[in-house]
Amino acid sequence: MENRVVIGGQWGDEGKGKIVDTLCRDLDWVLRYQGGANAGHTIHIGADKHVLHLIPSGALHDGVKCLLGGGMVIDPWSLRDEILALEQKGIDVRDRIFIASTAALLMPYHKRLDELKEEQLKRKSIGTTGRGIGPAYLDKIQRTGMRMGDLQLPAENLERKVIEMILSANETLSTNYDAEPLASRVLAEELVVLAKFIAPMVVNPYEVLKGVRQGTESVLLEGAQGTLLDIDHGTYPFVTSSNSTIGGAMTGSGLPPRCFGEINGIFKAYLTRVGNGPFPTELLGEQGISLREAGGEYGATTGRARRCGWFDMVAARYAADINGLTGAIITKLDVLDDLAAIQVATAYEVEAERLPCFPVDGNILSRCRPVYQEFKGWEKPTSECRRLTDLPAAARKYLEFLEAELGTLIVGISVGKDREQMIWTDTGVTT
Ligand code: GDP
Ligand code: IMO
Ligand code: MG
Secondary structure (H helix, E strand, O other): OOOEEEEEOOOOOOOHHHHHHHHOOOOOEEEEOOEOOOOOEEEEEOOEEEEEOOOOOOOOOOOOEEEEOOOEEEOHHHHHHHHHHHHHOOOOOHHHEEEEOOOEEOOHHHHHHHHHHHHHHHHHOOOOOOOOHHHHHHHHHOOOOOEHHHHHOOHHHHHHHHHHHHHHHHHHHHHHHOOOOOOHHHHHHHHHHHHHHHHHHEEOHHHHOHHHHHOOOOEEEEOOOOHHHOOOOOOOOOOOOOOOOHHHHHHHHOOOHHHOOEEEEEEEOOEEEOOOOOOOOEOOOHHHHHHHHHHOOEOOOOOOEOEEEOEEHHHHHHHHHHHOOOEEEEEOHHHHOOOOEEEEEEEEEEOOEEOOOOOOOHHHHOOOEEEEEEEEOOOOOOOOOOOHHHOOHHHHHHHHHHHHHHOOOEEEEEOOOEOOOEEEOOOOOOO
């Protein structure tokens, strides 16, 4: 069985899209298990660049079926636009896209409420992507939201239900935020039209995954965001509203753990974060700016400049443990090619006291000072390397250190944005 889970090991944008695309060529299914259009997963194939938000990153392979899992929150307007954009590029996906009827339906009022909540929080805002994620999950958890299966209702019933939902959201908009109501009839009519486009793709996820449970079909479970953005295990409250970690793969897919196979954590060779919240190894000066420029660190969803810093081993070890990783994949090694020296945080101190492990309390994390270990840079290009032995000695030393400290084999190294720019290392990087 070649099944696998791909999970972000940091604060998102680790290069999951590229890795999923690279790994899923011969698989039956790629399944996104949580999140929504807050994700931006970039895949480069030659000169073509694709950014996927809701569609799983297996979509660029003809034979791969893509399931938008029950753990997702799905904005049907965005989904339609994404499908049409791929079709315009000659990539036909409509027959290969399946949408779990149990996934939450994200409506325009969720986006509006997301914006308004952020404005209300002012300096304490999360720095969300504005895609309505928190409000949509709120509706799900408080059992008031709609699900993708509702798009299969007869038009009249759907319209009635949607109008009811919008009127109720309008009340919240006016009472809590003194905001303008949304046009209920116009939106409901739009959704009825959209439902015609989307309903044929909506399926019972339990039924379509029968082959996976029986072991006759293979699956890659694709996580969005990253471990440190997980609602339960991340740097709360500066997190997203879903479980991006291994538990989310189970609840968001409906598959039991015996179907999981390998569990791969994706880590950049350094660290980035978009939005607000503590970031102990952040580089605030020139070094941070040059890392951002070298890595092209601008959000794939919002275009925001990503905050950049050094690899944080305290947080990475935590991610390896929380997810039970069976392998790590290091991306963007090439971004460090020109540096004379590279730092890795190996411990945290709070007022000169060393912490025994990653603090799950965000208030403590914001007071942590990283203790660094310095590595010599390799100052040579790595983007043409395809085997471990092609890498400069100093780069191998850096990777060997990461592997030893993570306590997990490094099974892959990405040295450029293209599909082919990979080094695979089944037995790890330490010889
Ligand atoms: P995701 O959200 O985890 O899928 O990551 P994003 O797509 O948001 O951000 C990763 C960015 O890094 C994208 O622009 C990728 O094309 C790019 N990328 C991925 N792997 C590599 C790599 O090994 N080297 C370089 N230079 N860029 C990479
Ligand atoms: P991918 O899948 C990086 C961040 C936002 C914000 C916080 C909450 O591309 O790695 P939300 O809109 O989810 O309510 O925002 O989470 N965030 C991401 N950061 N990559 C992502 O996705 C993200 N999705 C959400 O910036 O700090
Ligand atoms: Mg991204």
